[in-house]
Amino acid sequence: MSDLILLASTSIAGKHGGLEKDNQDRHMEVKRFMKDPELVLLTVMDGHGSNGAEASDYVKYNFPQVLAQEFDANSDLELKQHILESFKTCFKKANINLKA
Numbered sequence: 001m002s003d004l005i006l007l008a009s010t011s012i013a014g015k016h017g018g019l020e021k022d023n024q025d026r027h028m029e030v031k032r033f034m035k036d037p038e039l040v041l042l043t044v045m046d047g048h049g050s051n052g053a054e055a056s057d058y059v060k061y062n063f064p065q066v067l068a069q070e071f072d073a074n075s076d077l078e079l080k081q082h083i084l085e086s087f088k089t090c091f092k093k094a095n096i097n098l099k100a
Contacts, residue, residue, distance in 0.1 A: 009044075024052035026060045034068050041067070055098055062097070066090045 013023035024047025033039040041064055045056035070086035 022053060024048065024056055026056040028060050028064075030064050033064065034071060058098060059094060063090065063094065066093055 009027045011023055011025040011027070014021045026045040026047065028041070028043045028045075030041040033041040043060070043063060045059045047053050047056035049055075067086060067090045070089045071082065073089075074082045074085045
């Protein structure tokens with residue numbers, strides 16, 4: 001099995017009333033997540049509404065750092081619980097920051 005990861009993505013803007021809308025979708029790949037050569041963080045942000053693009057961009061540029069901090073903070077938990085707790089806290093923080 002190869003260690004090579006091939007990635008591709010596509011996203012098409014929707015239409016409303018026959019007019020094409022702005023594409024608010026984003027994706028991200030972080031190789032060597034948390035400086036671990038075996039970790040790759042892959043995300044898809046599906047923006048909606050009048051601030052969908054801004055919300056997707058916020059998550060794209062802030063999520064990796066917040067998630068890494070939460071992983072560090074929860075490092076004493078079992079792996080499955082560790083991941084679950086880190087994601088819960090990360091999403092709560094993102095929601096608070098997006099409302100600010």
